Amino acid sequence: MKIVVCVKQIPDPASPYQLDPESYFVVRPNDQVLDDTDRYGVEVALQLSDELGEDASVTLLSMSPGGSQQGIRQALAMGADGAILIEDETLRGADALTTSQILAAAATRAEADLLIAGTESTDGYTGVVPQQVAEIMGVPALTFARKVEHVDGKLRIERQTQAGYDVVEGALPAVLSVTSGVVEPRYPTFKGIMQAKSKPVETLTAADLGVTAKVSQKIVSVEEVEGRQAGDIIEDDGEGYLRIIEKLEEVKVV
């Protein structure tokens, strides 16, 4: 089974990101990190692959300015076999649908039996890429998985719902989107980090995939908004609870 996992490289969320004042696109530094959200997908892929043995492979798929490829190497260090990177100036600021067209074309080219993605990315959070990719590939989508099993050649998941969960089964090829509750992602070992340096990363352009980026949405303004102001922040001296009670009385809760 060929498992392809979407991994997004993003500017480090720990440092505030910058918008280009002209285009309003996010300025992407040379060193981008692996989106934490995608560590879950990589882990699910590695676990499925271990279970299936020799016949399985795990390939990462990322659309991004490559830069130092730090984020991709982080995911390779977890144990994936190789990566496909789509790097193309014309894809700068691509919307979710263009991104999905690229990812779907690359997954089809790689003959993926299973394409895994996160539920939503940390920086973009449109949360529709997995569904768009499934539609373009013409395959079922098993989304919002909080548990994944491979049963009789099919994929069975617990799909997280507002009320609880549904047990849903789908035939391969398919797209799977996973939540952060699905598995505990492994930390790369020293050996994994060393090996990641020499794993193959195939670089493609939009033209290689036969996709032309279309501009179908445009940011017209970005403005700071007046946020809520902080009130009294006090150190608890053993009687902090009394201040809470005062506040509860003030807002007439007690």
Added chain:
Amino acid sequence: MKTWVFSTESDGEAAGSALEALTKARDFGGELGAVLVGEGSEAALAQLGAHGATTVLHAADNTSSGVIAAGVAAAVEAEQPDLLIFGMGNLDRDVAGRLSARLGKPILANAVDITEDGGTWRVASEILGGSTMVVTEFAGGSPAIVITRPKVFAAEPSGGGTPTVTAMDTPDIGHADAVEVLSQHAETSEGPDLEAAAIVVSGGRGMGDEARFGALNELAGILGGAVGATRAVVDAGWVPYSLQVGQTGKTVKPDLYVACGISGAMQHLVGMKDSTTIISINKDPEAPIFGISDLGIVGDVHTVVPALVEALKARG
């Protein structure tokens, strides 16, 4: 002008997000319709009608988002709506995503406002925990597909009657339909409904462990509120996902929100920052949650919460 909103149905009720979207869409004038996925109960249809929908496209089977998207796409091609509004529910996102790809139209998500100017649709969304507003314009022709955040528009009835119902044609989509729902499970929590509660007591990783998180049930019980949680706590398995507040959980706007051992990550703030009063307890004076709190206690939840519970109990 023609706007359609998407609605799921649960326990015979239309989705709150759909009623909110219908109310907003009345601003644009013209014809309002709904796509309803579910049983199609009289009550749900009446709710959609009472909020302004005059037509309803109804799909009874909610198991395959691919089939629903194909059905909606066919109706879109025939009826040419200008705007389609979805909520943030799972099926909303599954259908919206597939529909966008099928129609080759972009989607704008996380909308907190929608405006129209001479046939151009614009969507406002908040980034960086609500400190920055981004306005994006559709440049890809109709229909504009928008996913809105919950509770940004208040649902108000228009007094409309029962809408005309058409059954959706469900096309054969081949392998893309190879999914089956084997069973459905509810993970219920006690107490008032989190999304509707006037008081929410929420806990984060700072509550320590599952057993100690339980202290919040007692506090919520005394205050007559609902219990909420951060994603960290849900992922750890202390409480079910139905209690998650934030970007990928529920959006709450109670009169009072009490945050216990919650750092205040952007994705959490998005789901609760519009609460009327916010009280938080955190041992780290630098915790971002304090930046939006009306009252912040820098202290240990394991001493402050029990003391508060005892004092409230003593008052009776």
